[in-house]
Amino acid sequence: MSAIAISSPGRNRNARATTESAWIRRSLISIALAFLTLFLFVPLISVFYEALKKGLDVYVAAATEPEAVSAIKLTLTAAAIAVPLNVIFGLAAAWAIAKFEFRGKSVLTTLIDLPFSVSPVVAGLIYVLMFGLQGWLGPWLAENDIKIIFAVPGIVLATIFVTVPFIARELIPLMQAQGTEEEEAAVILGASGWQTFFRVTLPNVKWGVLYGTILCNARAMGEFGAVSVVSGHIRGSTNTLPLHVEILYNEYNFAAAFAVASLLALLALVTLGLKMLVETRAKQQEENVGEH
């Protein structure tokens, strides 16, 4: 703490030397605020306004009708499978990339980013081409009565694909910054690989893992494009929340559409809240850890 107190006067002096005059600062802030209000707050409020316009009864009915419940369940299932898998994959990939030197490392790093650079629709199409009836594995799957496309497995696969980068991307720079000395120290002291991982590596990146998980979860639940391609939109069976909103909207059932949409929006708000909480906690920890 004392280090911060000592360094703050210097920091202020620097700040003063590099800040713009008051009116520039004020106009920049107001431009940013106006933009945020127009493009974020107003739409967000309008979602809840539209959802509740016809009364709470309609809202509750829209959110609890069987098809909506089934969509909620499917969304939660997909996230419940995709997120843990990506936590494991993300940790493994980040560990390998940050702590070891091996051939093809840069290829792996690029591959992890692929889902970010490819349009989700393309991602969905890849799976249709792989597992669809006309696809490579289609005939074999049909013979053995395994359904992937237009069924839950396809939705889970698409969800996993689009959320792959979140945790790995979060952890790689963190682990690289921390280096390998602590792990080396652990191994010299006799720790096995697993002991080193669970006692040293994982605790050191736990906030990063949590942060990545939250982002990954938000994306998993909100994914539309890739899931839309592989889902087939079978009501009550392969409809996720975002797809359900679209169907309701296309049917001019605005109240219900906004009601379900507001659930997604709520989810987003909770995620943001969690993210902020994790960030502050992680920051506190970092300040405690000081120059590490």
Next chain:
Amino acid sequence: MSIEVRNLSKRFGSFSALRDVSLEVRPGELLALLGPSGSGKTTLLRVIAGLETADTGQVLFHGEDATNQHVRERQVGFVFQHYALFRNMSILENVAFGLRVRPKKFRPSDEEIRRRVHELLKLVQLDWLADRYPHQLSGGQRQRIALARALAVEPNVLLLDEPFGALDARVRKELRAWLRRLHDDMHITSVFVTHDQEEALEVADRVVVMNEGRIEQIGTPDEVYERPASPFVYEFLGKVNLFHGRLHRGRAWVGGIEIDAPEHPEAEELPAVAYVRPHDIEIERIPAVSGLNGDGDSGTSLVAQVSHVLAIGPVVRLELIRNGDKDKEHQELIEVEISKERFRELNLARGDEVLIKPSRFDLFPRQIH
């Protein structure tokens, strides 16, 4: 326990970190690996620890081949330059780590672990910090905790990689003396890496001077300082004056002085360099009656002019310029150290002309690169 390495070589890409290094560390000895950065000293230490594998060569502990033994099984204590304490664990848990990760059969009870940790913390005089976290400690404290952590597993040998390198000068001096005392009490075979010659000479029983992946000299601090085996060791350890000249059949002419060089009887007109420590040069006033003119050298001593006097402390440092070396571009300064007493006796001042005479020097044929 003794450590022996035989013919170790290690390359990183096109860079040779170790070239055919052989070395024996005697049981209970405190050995320093000394050299500039890139000399291979840290690589050698990490190969001994098992953190790196050598391309060729062997590592033996107590006469037994450990080359293919995993780090985990070598039972070495290792202290890192930047401490590498576990940041998410309290000091107590840091020191206890090595005991806690043991398989159940060999793991002491929780009580026993606590007892031993507190014993070690007392040994490093930081018992009162047990519940703190690494970030709450100063650098010197962290390094002592790192040492306690390494000792907790009762290692056969202790390896320290620039243990004081990240500390400020005062703390470094304190810890140095403290490590020496600790080693005298425990007598664990220890190897430490340093680029600080003062540190190596002050703390170690023997010093290994390394350069470009090779061992230049192994010896006691006194030996390597007083009788450097190569020009590199001379230049790396302490201040030294260079006099260029030539060698011919057991005689050498350097800087205008003719000297005996019986160790090079077969040399034929070889370029050579004489290395002279600043305190191995004697200074005298030019006698009033002498056959010398201002520029002449007598054959056993040189005439030089005092260009700078630094008279702080018991030793007076003088910088001199040789007469006849007035060409400002190329003139080499000669550094001389004399006692304050002698300085007063001579009553020297800037600009005075004096006779200087190397009383001890080492002659090396010049390396042709």
